[in-house]
Amino acid sequence: MNRISRAALLAFSLSVFALPAAAHHSLTAEFLPESTVTVKGVMTSIEWINPHIYIYFDVVDKDGKKSQFAVETYPPNHMRSRYGLTKQVLAADFDKKEMLTVEVNPAKNGKPLGWLTKLTYPDGHFIKLTAEPGSPEAR
């Protein structure tokens, strides 16, 4: 019986996963997936929107000048259904206004924008989202 249930579950999983997903432009049309840029900044807002989530950071350069850096990532339903990540998880201790380490694939046009690969919080915990090879986002 146990074996049958497991097989049924497997058959169910396979059929559910063979479902469509909306998608968008290529990562490579906007970003440089082979290079990584690291910035440090304070998270100021998260826009939990379609078709891509945006997270904004205040970064300070060597001369003390403050500017905004935008980080783009997956659509909300990918974040929750594929990764199990919610807005609350990404925000973490948002109210403390602490300095986060943000790793991105930089925008090709040189604007202060990147595709999120890893977010490291002051207590050391992190969210790593590197696009898995073969996924639509990796193309």
Added chain:
Amino acid sequence: MRRVIMVAGVTAGVVSVSLALALAQTAATPKLADGHPDLNGQWYHRIGPPAPQIKPGQSYDAAIAKPIGIAQFNPGKPVYKPEFLAKVKDLDTRQVETDPAWYCNPPGVPRIGPPQKIVQTAKEVVFMYDDLNGNFFRVVRMNGTHRDDIDPSSLGDSIGRWEGDTLVVDVTNLDDATWLSDNGLFHSDKTHVVERLRREGDTLHYDVTVEDPVVLAEPWKQRSRDLKIMKDYQIEEAPYCSERDKEHLQDLSHHGNLR
């Protein structure tokens, strides 16, 4: 000897999978008081059931967690009249610029795909969608006639009837602002869509036929889809859609936008 055991094991596995499939096929189809199949429930999610939820403060590494992949459903391709092939090709080539659905516009019928949730009464059947481009619903009036007093829209006017155990939904009054599917498949405002929904146990068979006497050379029968009921999942509100990438795009490359 080990090989023999392995073969026996594999055979047992195949038999149990087949048995499980057979059991799934023969599960009873629930009926409502009016005798029609019960289509109520959450049937479809573009991506699959949610992954285990991460808690705030917990680390997440995609390389270790191996998130579920995305297998897009390909409905196939319609046959266009020869004079429209160049237009389809042009729209397809420039999809990054031309696809209305990429800029948060409604995908419309039939591109929106199968209903994600169905609420069924004897007089009407409501299809609900949590789409990347917004929250959509359609009210299918049972045994009604098409209205002629409303403007065309992306979801059109839907009336339904039962043919045996199959719910047949007839859709007219569609505007021409949407595409039929990915890859430049535009259509006219004379598009006529027929959806067929048949429940068999915990499976919903969903079939779509599209007629467009203006641009298509023949009716387009999409590939069939089999949806499984999702008992422990509820449709969610789609976050607001606002496209902000166009100004940053450096080329026209893209991946699929199938639904």
